[in-house]
Amino acid sequence: MRVEIWADVVCAWAYIGKRRLERTLADWSGEDVDVVWRPFRIDPTAPAAAVPLAQALRDPVVAGALSRCVPDASPAAGRERAAQVAAEVGLGSPWGAAWRVDPTDAHRLIALAYDHGGSSLQDAVVEAVLQAHFVEAADISDRAVLGALAVASGFPAGAGLLAGDAGRDAVRDLLLEGRARGVTTSPTILVGERAMAGAQLPQVIAEFLRRAGRAAEPARETLAEVRRYRHAESLLELRDPLGALTLLGPLLAEHGDDRGVRLLAARACYASAQLGRARHLLEALVDETPDDPYVHRLLGRTLQRQSAGGPEGAAHLRLAAALAPSSTMVP
Structure with missing residues (x-):
């Protein structure tokens, strides 16, 4: 069963959702699961050059965009809630992004990792990028930072690929595909055409996977x-x-x-x-x-x-x- 996670690497709930999915799969007794990460953007107007997050959050529009993964909560309450849950699932301390960044190159690196090494290599790169952003307070729009993360994740070719345009068209097309398939928040889990939005609890994820797996049509490739x-x-x-x-x-x-x-x-x-x-x-x-x-x-x-x-x-x-x-x- 292929599980697609459509998420933005600048979304705290994407990291929390990753931990919760990992806990789900650790106890999973169903069919084999292949997890694939896909790009989403919660802050599409982020500038090319990183800006200190504390400065950026003075703009209520930016604060709202970066917190919109938590419905019915103010931006400040959303960030506080994310930090609390991150601690509960073992992320940090320290915890908290320091930069408002354009994650395009990070998404490119993640997509390229899957193309070159499948889901296991991609997962290692995703983990490194999320940890760098939320725990190490690094600027993940900096290609030198991303190159070092690629090497540390076992993807040394990634740094060289980022220097060109590799993966750019693929990420652009995937963002459009996600919109076409109804993805509106980060993270969203898709199994076939069934979707579950948000970083749900492990038991909720497990039930979703069971239902989605049973409802899926017999495996067949669509061109x-x-x-x-x-x-x-x-x-x-x-x-x-x-x-x-x-x-x-x-x-x-x-x-x-x-x-x-x-x-x-x-x-x-x-x-x-x-x-x-x-x-x-x-x-x-x-x-x-x-x-x-x-x-x-x-x-x-x-x-x-x-x-x-x-x-x-x-x-x-x-x-x-x-x-x-x-x-x-x-x-």
């Missing part, structure tokens, strides 16, 4: 391309057309002749006001399937939104109405 397409579709439904287009990029490059991929891209282009690109895709689709009312309607709307395309757009809308007179569909 990566199909998953990517579905996630792009979900992002479009969530009104994130630019995210959808990001995920569709590799599909358009590798499967540019697939009608479904091109139509979804056209819809995303229309929704993001990339009208020239939408028109290019839709005109080719109209040529291929001239009896498709949806494509005519979407092309008509696209042309009407372009300054010089009014009459031509109206013609496509009339044709769409003739092909599907009872349809109320709109792009």
